[in-house]
Amino acid sequence: GEDVEQSLFLSVREGDSSVINCTYTDSSSTYLYWYKQEPGAGLQLLTYIFSNMDMKQDQRLTVLLNKKDKHLSLRIADTQTGDSAIYFCAELLRNYGGSQGNLIFGKGTKLSVKP
Amino acid sequence: DAGVIQSPRHEVTEMGQEVTLRCKPISGHDYLFWYRQTMMRGLELLIYFNNNVPIDDSGMPEDRFSAKMPNASFSTLKIQPSEPRDSAVYFCASSFKGNTIYFGEGSWLTVV
Numbered sequence: 342g343e344d345v346e347q348s349l350f351l352s353v354r355e356g357d358s359s360v361i362n363c364t365y366t367d368s369s370s371t372y373l374y375w376y377k378q379e380p381g382a383g384l385q386l387l388t389y390i391f392s393n394m395d396m397k398q399d400q401r402l403t404v405l406l407n408k409k410d411k412h413l414s415l416r417i418a419d420t421q422t423g424d425s426a427i428y429f430c431a432e433l434l435r436n437y438g439g440s441q442g443n444l445i446f447g448k449g450t451k452l453s454v455k456p
Numbered sequence: 457d458a459g460v461i462q463s464p465r466h467e468v469t470e471m472g473q474e475v476t477l478r479c480k481p482i483s484g485h486d487y488l489f490w491y492r493q494t495m496m497r498g499l500e501l502l503i504y505f506n507n508n509v510p511i512d513d514s515g516m517p518e519d520r521f522s523a524k525m526p527n528a529s530f531s532t533l534k535i536q537p538s539e540p541r542d543s544a545v546y547f548c549a550s551s552f553k554g555n556t557i558y559f560g561e562g563s564w565l566t567v568v
Contacts (some may be wrong), residue, residue, distance in 0.1 A: 371555075372555055372556075376559070383561040385559075386557070386559070387470040443504075444501065446498055447498075
């Protein structure tokens with residue numbers, strides 16, 4: 342079945358890099374996403390990558406995609422205390438015919454940044 | 457730009473009462489989604505609309521839940537009657553052409 346797996350916790354020191362990993366199951370997924378959720382808030386779209394790309398960089402964020410292994414990672418450079426949040430990986434499944442489908446989310450990785 | 461706007465942000469209601477959650481998608485977006493987030497089950501898709509038409513409601517838990525989208529700028533999710541197990545955060549999200557999906561701040565529902 343469809344499933345997105347993430348480790349539940351990650352703890353880093355301020356200034357270090359954080360790497361959050363995710364595995365997904367549907368090789369036909371066209372888009373893969375990273376969302377950030379701070380306590381009591383909604384899901385903020387951080388970045389996304391199209392399945393024909395290997396890497397995408399956006400300021401401190403780097404997304405790496407390994408389609409063969411169905412592995413997605415989010416690297417946050419120079420992690421700050423403000424980066425403490427839950428990070429969700431999600432894959433976009435397409436319905437038959439290619440129309441919009443469902444976003445399948447992982448359970449989220451709680452990133453704790455220690456000063 | 458205004459994002460996806462949801463109301464109420466917080467609601468506490470008694471078991472058996474009707475709950476109506478509201479959503480205004482981003483202007484111009486043609487897809488609207490309702491998700492539910494709980495500790496146990498994470499984020500689950502309840503229903504989504506394309507051009508105001510429900511496309512997939514297989515995630516709606518049971519007949520107590522209903523959703524409508526009378527026009528392109530408004531949708532409701534109704535629970536009647538509400539039960540304590542419905543306590544969750546309900547997110548509305550919207551997208552254009554279905555690729556980049558933006559979420560609202562959520563409606564935090566507690567049924568006592």
